[in-house]
Amino acid sequence: MLYREAGDYKKSYAEDSQTFPLKLDRWAYYALLAVAFLVVPFVINDYWASAVLIPFLIWSIASLGLNILTGYCGQVSLGTGGFMAVGAYASYKLMTSFPDLNIMIIVLLSGAITAAVGVVFGLPSLRIKGFYLAVATLAAQFFLVWLFNKVEWFYNYSASGQISSPTRSMFGFEVTGPTASASAKYLFCLVLVVGLAWVARNLTRGRIGRSWMAIRDMDIAAEIIGVNPLKTKLTAFAVSSFFVGVAGALMFAVYLGAVDVGDTFGIQKSFLVLFMIIIGGLGSILGSFIGAAFLVVMPVLLKNVMVGMLGWPSDMSSYLELVIIGFLIMLTLILEPHGVAQLWRVTKQKLRLWPFPH
């Protein structure tokens, strides 16, 4: 029989608590990784990489980050765009100040810097809760974007006010810069996505993740049973900002190459990431990926169908995109407030029991 625990003997606690307890799930996961690492880089072309795959990978990191903060720790943030900008500008300053530093280290360091900034803006979360906090994080969004626009040191006094990423390579392959190949960029992002998803998964099911969820479910009760709210909320802010900062650094250095902070990291992007985790599923690693995939692929698909096939003017498709996104968000919240990931969870439960209903 397919999709059963039966016959899959667990001999140790480690095996018993693995992420994919079912053999089929495990194989599917390994197969997916194998395809992503061994097949896709060789068949990828520029259009697919820049329109779908690389944005998907980068947005999934960002939505993983926001999901940790909002989905697991219950702190709604509308400052994602601003924190991505911190990651991007940190990576720019690091790349230009230390030309010899490895790009992977630069990206991770940018994440660390963003984490520090995130902790500072997370401090008010101890006093402010719910959507008061959501509005308070807008302060981060607008202040940070303004800062990167106005303080010339951040963009090295360039005349256009933009930042553009110099060429850096890893293992002899160019990863950033205008001449980098699509597959090198893709692989670089993929490594980070897989690594960070692994970190997120293991953080969220361990002690730290449980303390996050305790704070989310009821903060006063959590405090009474000994969860330190200060430490818990700030770690959530730090880890979340780290992810978001890495996403911002990748967005700038690897994907776009040149960034104008108001366009690329504006408030719209904060909402976009929030929508990803609502549609995908709050408090779910898989949900972050589903949401990111959905909101990256849907506009491309709409545009191809309406502009490419039907010959409509392109502004129509962008309006319809708004309508569809808004509609889907309302529909998701009405039908399944826990997102697509919850549907998948229910399906899995049913599959295990099939053909019996209970």
Added chain:
Amino acid sequence: MYDQLLYGIEAAINGLMTGVMYSLVALGFVLIFKASGIFNYAQGVMALFGALTLVGIQSGQVPFAGLINAIFGTNIQNFGWELPAIAAIILTIAMMILFAWMVERYLLKHLINQEPIILFMATIGLAYFMEGVGDLMWGSDIKKIDLPIPQGINNTIDSLTYDWFGYGFYIDNLDITASVLAIILVVTLTIFSQYSSTGRALRAVADDHQAALSVGISLRSIWVIVWSIAGFIALVAGVMWGAKSGVQFSLSLITLKALPVLMLGGFTSIPGAIIGGMIIGVGEKVFEFVVSSSWFGDAMGFTMNATENWFAYVLALVFLVFRPQGLFGEKIIERV
């Protein structure tokens, strides 16, 4: 220094007026929040939608013209008539009431008993939906409001202050109109909620949903009424903002400006919305005036500009840390 002081006072008065414009949006928020506990992010888009509809109806645009043309390959734009302003306003109000009914029927009804944050996100979805629908219906080009609203410099104040201080203040007639309208709205709303039976029902619902239900008040019809009133306020705000800067997409972003106003004033207080708006308006204008002035630059070694983008949020953030419920909000009591 004397003329600097005068400029500063002028900036403060202008800030006060802008603050009242923020309050117009915040008012709608407070109403909905009081009656249903919903934090309505779509208020700004409602303002945009109202203004778009008004302009569209008045100038006889065909709704969904772009979509119809794209599907059927036709080229229709306009019915070819100009409606009088009053008819257009009445039709737009009818449209906002229909919208309120639809929101209740198709969205809120299904979300009863959900957590506030879920409802908040649902209204974000609603905001996107409405924005798309508004653009599809009326197109996204910048439109001009064609209503007899006084605009431009107020000559009386200009000459009066010139006589007093030797410097004429620039105060826009539009801002004065908006302030008067805001005062009228607040007074009407207060009288309505204090003395009419519907108003009393509104307050009962705001106090306690279940108690209101048990004395025979229909929650759903109250919600439709509240959303209609909020829609009307949004229309007023949309028209005023539209007259100021043209009816365009950026109008919906005033929601974001109304949020710190609400946090400062408290989510549940109508006077709080007005006073919060004034504090934010004056604060950001004066702050901008100070930090961009040359003497600030001399003293500190640097100047800043365009601080209006973030000042309101940072002020609200700092403020909230010390007083989480806002100036006039009800004290937040948490129970386990």
